[in-house]
Amino acid sequence: MQRTCPTCGATFDHDPASKWRPFCSRRCKLVDLGNWMEGVYRISRPLGVDDLEDDEALLNQLMADAAAERETDA
Numbered sequence: 001m002q003r004t005c006p007t008c009g010a011t012f013d014h015d016p017a018s019k020w021r022p023f024c025s026r027r028c029k030l031v032d033l034g035n036w037m038e039g040v041y042r043i044s045r046p047l048g049v050d051d052l053e054d055d056e057a058l059l060n061q062l063m064a065d066a067a068a069e070r071e072t073d074a
């Protein structure tokens with residue numbers, strides 16, 4: 001199935017089993033997540049310690065993914 005990536009606008013062959021859906025790639029998923037988190041934190045009240053607990057695992061995962069992405073590009 002052909003789909004359009006929400007991040008980069010590329011048309012790609014959509015794999016229902018893809019980890020990155022609805023994006024075309026890991027990169028685009030990370031870009032979207034980064035934009036989303038940036039917006040959430042910008043519009044939300046100042047973060048307290050309690051707010052960070054739930055997000056810490058996600059943040060750590062994002063950081064690890066970003067680091068891996070950089071290594072892949074190098």
Ligand SMILES: [Zn+2]
Pocket residue numbers: 005006007008009010023024025028
């Ligand atoms: Zn894309």
